[in-house]
Each structure stands twice: as structure tokens, then as C-alpha cells.
Amino acid sequence: MAYVLGGRKLLYALSHGYGLPSLRTLRRYTAFTRIMPTIGTISISDILHNIEEVVFKPRTSAGKTKLRGVNLMIDETALEQRAVHFRHNNQVGGICWRHAPAVNLLLNTYESALKLSDDIKKGTAHLANELTVVAASCFGEGGTYPILALPSCKGLNADDSQKIYETVTEAWDKSGAADKVGPIWSWSTDGAMPRRIAGYRCFLSQKLSPTSPIYATLASMAGLNLYTGCNQITLDFDYKHIFKRICTLLRSTQGIVLNNGRVINPAMLARYLIRLPQHSPESVQKMLYPHDPQDVPRAIELLEAVVAVGELDYGNMDANTCGDVDALRLLGSVIKAILEPFTNVHMSLTEQITSLSTFAHLSFTLFRVSRTQYMSNQLYGDSQTMVKNAIFCLAKQQVLDPNEPFYIFQVGDDPLERLFGKLRMLGGHNTAMSYAQAIDRLGDASDLQGAFMRNPDLDQSERRLNMSRSEGVDHLSMGSFTGNLIAGSCHLPERMGRRSR
Template identity: 50%
Template sequence: YPLLAAPTCKTEDATDMEKILAHMIQCWSTSGAAVSVGPIWSFATDGDVTHRAAGHRLFLKAPLSEDSPLYGSLINLTGLNLFTGEGEVTLDFDFKHIFKCKSFFSQRASCLKFHAGICTLIRSPAGIVLNNGRVINSMVLLCYLVWLPAYDEEAVVKLLYPDVPQDVPRAMELMQAIIEFCKHQQHTINDSFSTDIDTHADLNSIALLSALIESILLPFIDVTMSLSDQMKSLSCYSHLAFTFFHAHRCSFMSYQLYYDIQTTVKNAFFCLAKQQCLDPHAPFFLGDDPLELLFSRTHMIGGHNSAFSYAQALDRIGAAKDIDSVFKRRPELDPGHRRLKLTQQEGVDHINRGLWKGDITAGHCDLPFSWCLGHESALAILSKSQLDPIHYSFTDLFNSGEIDMLHPFGENKYLGINTDD
């Protein structure tokens, strides 16, 4: 249901966007849509700095009420941030955008600033620090990924230095290559008597990177995972990222990227809890394929004319929804999309619930148990690292109530909201 289509010159600030979003949500409720269609559960953005700030103000206003039907389940997820907006609406970020490059224009500074996604972070010369100050960047990965049988130097270069940084399938392939590399090198990584100290240190750091990537990537692309496995994996990511950020701060990743991904994980747990209250027998799917299809069909209608006016955009969105309606009534007429086929590498960019094979019945997932299993998985990984255990003493860190996944250093301060962060 497209609710609002508005042109922008990117001069709106967070206050302007906050008013627009608040008005839209109010209209949804007053029009009766909240009753006939359903209440709004979350607001998702691609990480635009203005949207992030506005969303933060609107959807992290107050802690979850003890009277909420969600409270009994979510309060047992130690470390999870429980702040929501009115009506328990939570903030979310498109997972594909956090895997790639993001940018925004700072009017005050009159310049273009880049906030790296995971792959842009890995590909950058500055790289990422996870273990004992060891930097993993594109040059380091180029040296090691060529060890994979399926990749020669030319193929690895294409992964690390793509022509289009926004290419999601290429980003997915890079992350999967890192995961596959660590599986191939598991014996070498576990060999504590290796005489090549530098190589062993690199491999240990890449192994941590692989574990981090695997825990956030697979829940969205591994169609065999059950919902319980997905939530366990997201919990593992949340604990790993918290630890690395607590130890290395911006040397690990930017404040903005840390905030975005932790918020995405938080929203997944909140929305699943809502689904369990609404109908525990219904499936719960992580993903936004309908939005991707609407965008692609809107773009397709223009043919070779990819540019269009505001009026044309409205017409095309309406036509795209008409096409959707036809295909929903007569699915046999839908020719599909080549990128929906999992036999092709780029298929992971457009996975939908119809392709999912694992058990994703909402009521079959025990949220506190999955969160706890993710916590234990993270501890098993971190205990093999050279990090000071103080950074992953989760019980001690979270007991005060001042520190959680979005407040890694307490002081009631959210990182990544101000453009200066």
C-alpha cells in the first residue's frame, strides 16, 4: 500500500521529515486503516541521514510498557534496547542497504559524505579492526581469497573493486566468499603452533570477520534456516558487533552503520513478538521483496525513459500496483524475474517467502531461548579471540540497565544520530 509519494530536493531536515512521518502515521490511524488493514509495526529506511534522525526521534521515544503484551517475552532478551515510538512502532533499515555503500549530502558542510556499508567498509584501505588491532582490508583479503579454488586474482579483484559499489549481488558474493574461505582454512586457523605468525594472525581476524558476516547475512539468504535459527543468528551478530564496537569503536565500524544494523536486529525481534501475539500460527518472513518488485515494475513501465516527472511517477506506481493485483489473482501469468532464481548468484538479492524452505511459523520460535543461544554462540567465538573479556562480559555490562546494544557505552547516548558522529 503506497501511502505517500513525494518529490524531494534533499533540503528537508530531520524536523521536517519527522512531521511528515508523524502526519502519515496519524492519517493511517484516523482513516480506519489501522483497524481494517492493521497497525503500523515498523518504519524502514535505507539509512538516509535525515530519515535516520527523524525515525530515531519518532520511534525511540519511551521504554516498552510493562503492560504491553510484548513485554513478557522481550524483557528476557538481556541487552536488547526496548525503546519504541507511540503504538510500539519501531525503526528498521533495509538489510540490503546496510551491506553496501551509503552516502548523504551535508548542506552545512557543503560536501558529500559517505557512510560505509559492510562491504564498503571491508573494501576500504582503512579496513576493519576486530582482533588485537589487526586490520583487515581489501589488500589483505586480496592476498587470501585467491586461495579459494573457485577464484583467481581477476575474480577476487572484481569482488573487492566492483565497477558499481551499490551492486548488492556482488556484495553478497564477497561476503559469501569470505565465509567459504574460512571454512576451507579451518584447520590452519585452529593450528595454534603455526610458525607463520603474521599469516596466523590474519587468518584469526578473518575468521572473526567471517563469523560476524555469517551471523547477519545467512538469516536473510539461507532459505533452509528455520525462524529459530534465524533469530539465534541475529542474536549472535548483535553480541559480536557489540563486543567489537565496545573494544574498537570506529576502528571497527562507523557509528551510523553500527546503529543501523543493531536497530535492524532489534526490529526483527520486536516484529516477531508482535506476530506471535497476533497469530502464532502464521509465517514470519525477514525481507522486503514486494517493495523491490514494486520498484522494478515502476521502473520497467518507463521503458528506456528512466527519468520521469512527479506526475508520471504517480501514474507508474498506480500501474505497477495494477500489475501486482493481476499477478496475485493469476500467478501463472507472472513470468517472474531472472534475479529471483536462486540458481544464479544474484538471486539472493530478491528472495521472497515463497522460496523459503525452513520452518518460519511464528509460534515455533522461542524468542528468549533463541536470544540466549545467540549469546552463547557469540561467547564461544569470542573466547578464542585475543580481546579482553571485559568487552564481552555481557551479564556484568547489561546488569546496570544503562548499557544495551544501542547504548554500548551507557550515558543514555545513541551513537550515529548526529551528522558529526
């Protein structure tokens, strides 16, 4: 932990000051986790190695044997465009996996190195500018397990994403992870177009079979899409990205048009947000025109403000103001229904599902009336898919073990975003890293996570987050929630049916 968090100099100081083992001793007697890099195209054998090293060994050493539902996540982070040499197989890495088969990556001779350099200059192969990572997380427990690290570029399409989905899913089953860790319940992504298309192909391909253990529960829910992928895997889109995209829509000139014809955009919101006692013209300006539109706390702050505006008492109003307020109240109800299950730590699981059901039905009605003037096809589909996945995963948890808690906030790919934050932290907050450095940092992050899994009392908890601040909702943990979240306490058909009538 001292070496990974503080570097060589801290370990040297502690070694001489307190008698801790030196780095040389550590490397001689301790097995550090090594992520297998992908050189060339995707290989099932590389994924099998990573599952064994990154998933099986740490969970076994930490005594985690209980079967859990598994959420696979895929996302990318920036990578420095640089070719790197891996000594274990004398090959060159850092070349985009999609284009790597067109060149020879094995350095047999000096001429082969020159030939590879020429191929890169000619564009036959591309130096990767992104690191695409697939990681696994388990419902009901912490931990993020990177099992695939691909050097990639912006030129990937839906077929490439589909290959990733299918290869990783096959490797998970082939490794025996479904029996040792748990079955795959969902695949989560941030909503990038190629991955969305591939996700619809892979995970909306067949209707839920009447013989499925969850069929009796889900089939009675009016309007629920029962199409899944193989082994009942469902597609998921990260809820925080959905929050940010709703804010992007609110901040656009076109805004959101509701069924009374009112356009809710920055010009309209600025007139009403100023009525909130905690806001000033400067704070309203920052919410509507932030320096970083991708900032999650700022996005949640805007959404909460819209909800609060809809709940204000306006007293006597003229006809024009009354129309605006009706539209704001309706929009506030929709936003509150999707926001609270992930931010209100006092809600029970039943209340969370009821709220998501409210959003699904209200959003369906508004989209049916206003179509893309309400929101884009992509955002509407992604938000409904997110709600569907949460319901499917809860139903699977009720079959697996109804006495275990189910945490709504564990859907999505946020654990992978946090893993990327650790990679930057391990590099001294330097976002520039080569493919070889990224592989090393993934291994270090896995070692650090394993140490905390074996010694959970050493991990800094987030139980005392100030939930009145928007920053708090970006760092929720299982210990943050206080409501009844036992999976068996929620009767799904009743929760969905109550709002659909």
C-alpha cells in the same frame, strides 16, 4: 495488463486480433487507479484518498481480509526537474513540497504563471529532483502499496522527515487501516542521515509498557533495547543496504580493525581470497573494486567469499599468517551470522533468530573493544536496530497469530526498491520521468499488482531460483524458503539468551 506492460500498440493489436476491449472502452468502463499527487505541503486528505484507492479496494477485490502486521517504507528515486500542470485542481506540481508553500501554485491568470516562473528562477521555490515515496507492505503476503508520493529536493532535513513519519502514521490510523489491514509494526528506511535522526526521535521515544502483550517475551532478553515509538512502532534499516555498507567498509583503505589489531582491507583480502578454488586474480579484483559498488549481488558475493576464506583449512602457518587467519575467521563468523538469515532458504525461523542474536552479541563485543575502528557509529547502530526490529516484529506476529509464518526477509524497504524498478520498466526503462508521469506510473503499477493479486496463477514465480548464484538472493520470495518459519515455533527468550550467556 496488456496496456500497462506492452503499451497502446500491443493493446490495439490484441483488440483487433483477439477481440479484447480497446483503450477507449477500457477508460469508459474500467476505473484505473489514480494516485493523488501532493501539490504544496503534505495533506492527510491526499494520503487518506490513496489508502482507500491503493490499499482498501485492491485487497477487498482480491478477497484479502486477514489482519497483517504492516511495514511502512520510505525511499526516493530520481525525478526530472520539470513543472507539470494538474487539471483536476488547476495547480502546478513538481515543486518541492518543502518550499512550495512560499509560492502560489494556482493558475488563476496568465500573470500568476509568470509570477511562478519568476519565483522558480529566483530560488524562492525549487523544482523537485527526487520523488519521495511512502509505501506499505504486509508481513506474510505480497504487495506494495504506495500511499504518498512527494516531489522533493536534496535540502530536506530531519524535521521534514519527522513530519512525514508523523503525518503518514496519523493518516493510517485515521483511515481505519489498522482495523481493516493491520497495525503499523515498523518504519523502514535506507539509512539516510535526515531519516535516521527523525527515526530515532519518533520511534525511540518511549519504553515498552509492562502492560504490552509483547512485554513479557521481550523484557527477559538481556541487552535488548525496549524503546519504541507510539503504538509500539519500531525503526528499521534495510538489510541489503547494511550488506552494501559493510562491503564499502571492507573495500576502503581503513578497513575493519578487530581486537587483535589486524586491519582487514582490500590489500589483505586480496592475499587470501585468491586461495578460494572458484576465484582467480581477475574475479578477486572485480569483487574488491567493482564497477558498481551498490550492486547487491556483488556485495553478497564478497561477503560470502570472506566467510569461505575464514572456513578454509590453512594447515601449518607462521605467526603472521596465523594472526591474519584468526581475524578473518572472527570476521567471517560475524558476517555469516547476519548474512545467512536472509540468504539461506533452508534455515528455520529459530535458526534465523539465533543467527541474528549471534551477530548482535558478537558485534557489540567488537564495537566495545575497537569502537569506530571496527565500524562507524551509524553502521553499528543501524545493524543493531535492524536486528531489534526483526525480533519485535516476530514477537508481534506471535501475539497476532502464532500459527502464521514469519518471513525475516520482509523487513526493510526492498519492496519499495522493486516498485521503483517497475516504474522504470513501465517507462520503457527510461529513468527520466516528470512528476506527473511518476504519478501515472504508480497508478499503473498498482493496477498491475491488483490484477496479479486477483489472479496469482498468472504471476511468474521465483520458486526455482538458483541459490548457488549471488543474483538469486536479490529476488527471494515467500515460496523460496523451505524451513519451518511458523512464528509460534520460535521461543524468543531462549534464542536470545543462549548466545548472551
